[in-house]
Amino acid sequence: MRRRTVLAAGAAGAAGAAAALAGGTSASAAVRSGAASTTGDIAGHPDRTAPLRDLAARIGLRFGTALIPQDIETPSYAAIASSQFSVVTPGNGMKWQIVEPEPGVYDWSEADQLVEFAAANKQLVRGHTLVWHNQLPDWLTTGVANGSISTSQLWDLLHNHITTEVSRYRGRIWQWDVCNEFFLDADPSGLDPNNFWIAALGPDVIPNAFQWAHEADPDALLFYNDYNIGGEDGTNAKSDAVYAYAQQLLGDGVPIDGIGNQGHLDTQYGWSPQLLQQDLVRYAGLGLKVAITEADVRTFVNNPTDQVPTDNLALFAHPYEYSEMLKAALTVPELISFTVWGFTDSDSWVPGTFAGEGYAGIYDVNQNPKAAYYSLQSDLALAAYGAPRRIRTYTPRA
Numbered sequence: 012m013r014r015r016t017v018l019a020a021g022a023a024g025a026a027g028a029a030a031a032l033a034g035g036t037s038a039s040a041a042v043r044s045g046a047a048s049t050t051g052d053i054a055g056h057p058d059r060t061a062p063l064r065d066l067a068a069r070i071g072l073r074f075g076t077a078l079i080p081q082d083i084e085t086p087s088y089a090a091i092a093s094s095q096f097s098v099v100t101p102g103n104g105m106k107w108q109i110v111e112p113e114p115g116v117y118d119w120s121e122a123d124q125l126v127e128f129a130a131a132n133k134q135l136v137r138g139h140t141l142v143w144h145n146q147l148p149d150w151l152t153t154g155v156a157n158g159s160i161s162t163s164q165l166w167d168l169l170h171n172h173i174t175t176e177v178s179r180y181r182g183r184i185w186q187w188d189v190c191n192e193f194f195l196d197a198d199p200s201g202l203d204p205n206n207f208w209i210a211a212l213g214p215d216v217i218p219n220a221f222q223w224a225h226e227a228d229p230d231a232l233l234f235y236n237d238y239n240i241g242g243e244d245g246t247n248a249k250s251d252a253v254y255a256y257a258q259q260l261l262g263d264g265v266p267i268d269g270i271g272n273q274g275h276l277d278t279q280y281g282w283s284p285q286l287l288q289q290d291l292v293r294y295a296g297l298g299l300k301v302a303i304t305e306a307d308v309r310t311f312v313n314n315p316t317d318q319v320p321t322d323n324l325a326l327f328a329h330p331y332e333y334s335e336m337l338k339a340a341l342t343v344p345e346l347i348s349f350t351v352w353g354f355t356d357s358d359s360w361v362p363g364t365f366a367g368e369g370y371a372g373i374y375d376v377n378q379n380p381k382a383a384y385y386s387l388q389s390d391l392a393l394a395a396y397g398a399p400r401r402i403r404t405y406t407p408r409a
């Protein structure tokens with residue numbers, strides 16, 4: 012299928028083959044080492060030391076992280092990655108630049124490594140990402156720019172890319188971020204006409220991408236993923252545009268299953284957890300699943316190595332924003348996974364992208380859990396067990 016046609020297939024099936032996997036670890040694990048700890052409730056009180064994945068499993072939530080090869084190859088990192096998280100996303104390993112560095116020459120090593128790690132640790136996988144303007148191979152962007160790749164050839168290349176990658180991992184990917192970051196940061200928002208794909212192929216690229224992904228793996232849940240669509244922008248213009256567009260896709264029979272809200276926050280900006288909740292609820296109101304896909308909270312730090320916040324208030328804002336993000340998510344039953352974009356500050360993308368900022372993860376540069384970790388753990392414990400009833404201290408007289 013080259014051009015958009017009436018899409019016969021309905022929304023993709025709700026359950027991937029891997030969904031039968033258990034959500035929790037086989038034994039509770041210590042926060043840092045992943046070693047077995049004493050487990051279970053403490054005389055009826057929630058066990059606040061349980062791993063995040065185990066607490067999340069109590070309410071059917073998958074708690075995830077992005078992983079890069081270093082997280083898997085470094086034993087101390089891998090222990091955290093396996094013990095704390097029940098769904099993993101390749102930070103880079105499934106992007107086109109990585110998997111097809113030369114035309115027709117594939118390198119699946121990083122993607123395979125992650126999928127195998129996930130299987131070994133009873134984790135599900137979020138595939139990320141099939142169609143994005145960034146991290147494309149040079150041969151592709153250069154070929155489009157100089158005209159050596161025609162429009163017709165580009166359609167074929169995209170179709171082949173999606174089909175090849177999704178087919179390779181058929182049955183092993185729970186959720187795919189099919190299309191990533193297509194909307195303008197503007198009021199009003201809308202599809203960015205200067206986006207590489209929109210400029211080259213027009214807006215039909217999105218429904219076609221979903222359809223091709225669905226044909227290659229009918230059981231994978233197919234997501235549209237973006238940032239600033241969950242309470243970051245007071246006008247909510249980008250969220251409005253994504254909501255309207257998702258509604259249109261569904262009306263056209265496009266097999267989209269969910270909206271991914273990335274959740275990259277920065278303590279220097281305003282952000283509304285109430286608006287996040289409203290946005291999640293309205294996406295879910297369309298019949299879609301929702302997910303927090305790339306949560307982190309950055310702030311200004313002393314240097315990129317130590318990443319000590321320069322403002323003491325950031326020490327409070329950081330766990331607060333993580334906690335509020337999770338609690339907003341927990342109120343929405345259609346929210347099926349909450350993923351942090353890497354767990355440790357030592358391999359965060361933030362210092363390399365935002366000069367002077369860091370401290371974005373839930374573990375510090377030495378892999379010690381931060382206040383944000385404990386906030387999330389408490390929130391999950393309360394959600395998992397239900398907040399205990401208050402003990403009775405005073406009975407008013409009638």
Ligand code: G3I
Nearest residue numbers: 077102103139140145146191238273275305352359360364
């Ligand atoms: O692999 C090369 C290496 O060979 C080279 O020596 C090095 C020098 O800079 O660069 C390495 O590539 C880097 C790549 O990450 C792998 O580490 C790129 O420079 C760097 O730009 C790239 O950054 C990634 C970024 O996406 C690209 O926009 C981050 O790791 C990745 O975490 C980040 O993830 C994105 C999501 O996919 C979509 N949402 C936003 C999120 C954060 O930007």
